[in-house]
Amino acid sequence: MQERIHILWDTLSDFEARQTEQAATFLMQQLCALSGAWNATWAGAMRLDSSARNDPLQGWRVGAVQALLPVASAPEEQHFRDILKVWEKREIDPSFLLPMREVGTFRSYAFRRDLPAEWFTSAFYQRHYESVGIRDALFVAFPINEDSESHFGFYAREPFSEADGRRLVYAMRGIKWFHRRLMLSHGLLTASTPLTPTERRVLQLLLTEASEKEIGRNMEIAPSTAHQHVSSVFRKFGVRSRAGLMSVWLNPLRR
Structure with a gap:
């Protein structure tokens, strides 16, 4: 399996800088096939106010999102953007606190592994996930610097196995250059504001x-x-x- 991931890294590096979004699509397709996920997303996060003491999300905002597949009845990334609107309003759902654990470090977090059983009976889970066939989600977070992170999410109709999680974490760990390129392509590192x-x-x-x-x-x-x-x-x-x-x-x- 490691050799398959190494080949994936080599192929990913063959994409030109101008083909970053296409490369992200390719990466998500390959990792979905590797893990049994049916959909995936990439999100670029920025900490806009590190002094936000009363903010449970510590000033973090999502500046860009790219989905592999549109969710039924929602065009393009709109389904995931609707979830982000709740995030922006600071209507805190327990799932929003998962990426805040050990923020600033390379890490993974998953719904079935890290959330209590009662969350899966909540209106939020049923509306945004169960209703569209998502029974589990696993995310891998890669810090680019102290104020920016790259997050890949994978969505499955059945709970991810430990082996699936290890594969996804390993595949994401070795491509910091690509996480950085994704952030740059959306203007989320050195740019003053995200690119239109x-x-x-x-x-x-x-x-x-x-x-x-x-x-x-x-x-x-x-x-x-x-x-x-x-x-x-x-x-x-x-x-x-x-x-x-x-x-x-x-x-x-x-x-």
Whole structure:
């Protein structure tokens, strides 16, 4: 099984920087097949206010989410975004406290393993999970720095076995470079604010040799509009040129 995961890592590294979202989809597909999960998500979390003493979530917010498959009756990632809306309102469900355990360290947490039996009779579980065929969920959290983390979640129709959990943890542990790339692609590390969907498309093209005119043609927007988006991406990353942007992507971040 380790050899299969090593091959997965090698294949993942073959994706170009501009193909980060496609690479995440590939990774989630492979790990679902490896663990018996039927769906998966990635979420980029940021701590916006580390001094929030009365906040049980310690100032953490989810800045971006990507789902492998849309949940029935909910377009794209909307089902998972609805859960995040409850998180943002600070209507605390016990499941929200799981990622706060040992925050800042590499860790995993799971519904069936870590939540009490009575939670599975709660209205929250029945509405957001049981109703769409999720009987268990296992998450792997990877800290990028003290104020940002990458979380992958896997959803199954039956409880995960200990062996499934070990495989997922092992697969996630060896790819810090990819966790970091995912965060960068959504503007969740050095960027001043998360990138908009349009800015993420522009970023993908900036990581190629496409000129601003070619970016405009590719996105079917005017050159002046493309320039505005490029300038916005540069500004959010705190750089003045494509060379500066590339240095952000190629140089590892330090705490």
